[in-house]
Amino acid sequence: SQELEQSPQSLIVQEGKNLTINCTSSKTLYGLYWYKQKYGEGLIFLMMLQKGGEEKSHEKITAKLDEKKQQSSLHITASQPSHAGIYLCGASGSSNTGKLIFGQGTTLQVKP
Amino acid sequence: GAGVSQTPSNKVTEKGKYVELRCDPISGHTALYWYRQSLGQGPEFLIYFQGTGAADDSGLPNDRFFAVRPEGSVSTLKIQRTERGDSAVYLCASSLGGLPDTQYFGPGTRLTVL
Numbered sequence: 001s002q003e004l005e006q007s008p009q010s011l012i013v014q015e016g017k018n019l020t021i022n023c024t025s026s027k028t029l030y031g032l033y034w035y036k037q038k039y040g041e042g043l044i045f046l047m048m049l050q051k052g053g054e055e056k057s058h059e060k061i062t063a064k065l066d067e068k069k070q071q072s073s074l075h076i077t078a079s080q081p082s083h084a085g086i087y088l089c090g091a092s093g094s095s096n097t098g099k100l101i102f103g104q105g106t107t108l109q110v111k112p
Numbered sequence: 113g114a115g116v117s118q119t120p121s122n123k124v125t126e127k128g129k130y131v132e133l134r135c136d137p138i139s140g141h142t143a144l145y146w147y148r149q150s151l152g153q154g155p156e157f158l159i160y161f162q163g164t165g166a167a168d169d170s171g172l173p174n175d176r177f178f179a180v181r182p183e184g185s186v187s188t189l190k191i192q193r194t195e196r197g198d199s200a201v202y203l204c205a206s207s208l209g210g211l212p213d214t215q216y217f218g219p220g221t222r223l224t225v226l
Contacts, residue, residue, distance in 0.1 A: 004154075031212025042116075042203060043155070043217040050212060088154050092212050098143055099168050100215065102154030 004089055006103035013079050014111050021074045021106045023089035030092045032072045033100065034063050037086040046074075076108075084110045114138070116218035118204050124224045125194055133189040133221045137206030143167075144187050145205040145215055146179055155203055161187060162209060194225045 005024045013019050023032070031050055035043040047056045049065035049072060056063050060077045076083055086107050090100040117136040125131050137144050143162050147155035157171040161181045172178075176194075181187040191198055201222050205215035 033214065035217070040222075042219040043205075045214055045216060048212070048214050090154070095211060097168050098145065098160050098162075098207065098211060098213065098215070099157045099171070100145075100147075100155075101157065102147075104152070104154050 004091060004101055004103035006087075006089060006106050008106060009104070010107040010109075012109045012111065015080060016078055019076050019079055019108070021087050021089075021108075023072045023074075023091075023103050025070050025091060025093075027070070027093055029065070029069045029072075030095045032065050032069075033090045034072070034074050035088045035090060037088060037105070039086070043088060079108075079110045081110045081112055084108055116204055116206050116216055118202075118218040118221050120221060121219065122222045122224075124226065126226050127194060127196060129194050129225075131191050131194060131223065133191075133202050133223070135187045135189070135204030135206075135218060137185065137187070137204070138216055140208070141206035141216075142184065142209035143207045143213065143215075144181060145207070146187070146189050147171075147203045147205065148200040149203055149220070150200045158189070191223075194223075196225050199223055199225045 034046040047063045052067040052069045062075045065072045086105045088105045090102040119134045145160040146158040149155045159169040164184045176192045178190045201220040203220045205217045207213040207215045
């Protein structure tokens with residue numbers, strides 16, 4: 001069965017620093033999603049990547065999907081305390097189902 | 113517009129009891145998904161509906177779990193003979209229905225089985 005591995009599991013950075021979170025699959029992905037979750041709350045959609053080599057940005061967050069569509073990265077530039085939370089990658093392993101498999105999450109703390 | 117809503121936000125029950133969790137999707141979304149999330153883990157897929165029918169129920173752990181969506185809008189997740197291991201946050205999401213398609217999540221129902 002497909003699994004998504006996220007790294008690192010947790011991250012503490014100083015405000016203003018850049019950081020990267022990785023999401024890796026052993027199989028080709030058909031739609032890669034990044035979500036953010038605050039403790040005790042639902043998931044907030046950030047970005048979706050579908051094509052190999054695709055890159056999207058929103059404010060200070062950039063997400064990329066590699067050419068093989070097996071690895072994605074989420075990069076935050078000049079981190080702020082508001083970026084703190086749990087980042088989750090989710091993906092479909094098939095083109096004919098809406099079922100998503102999620103990584104275990106990366107917990108980000110930003111120190112002011 | 114209104115997002116996905118879930119009720120109740122918290123549910124505490126005793127082992128062996130029956131519970132129902134409700135999800136109201138975003139208006140116009142034809143696909144609806146149920147996941148559950150244990151502490152420190154990512155969400156785990158349970159079932160998804162396309163309209164009124166279950167398109168994929170491969171994630172339901174056993175026959176104590178059942179979900180319905182009779183009119184293609186609101187969905188109810190039903191758990192019979194609850195066990196302590198069922199304690200988790202149950203998340204609902206909805207989407208327009210394409211594949212792949214962005215899923216928008218509700219705040220979740222925290223179920224605690226004593």
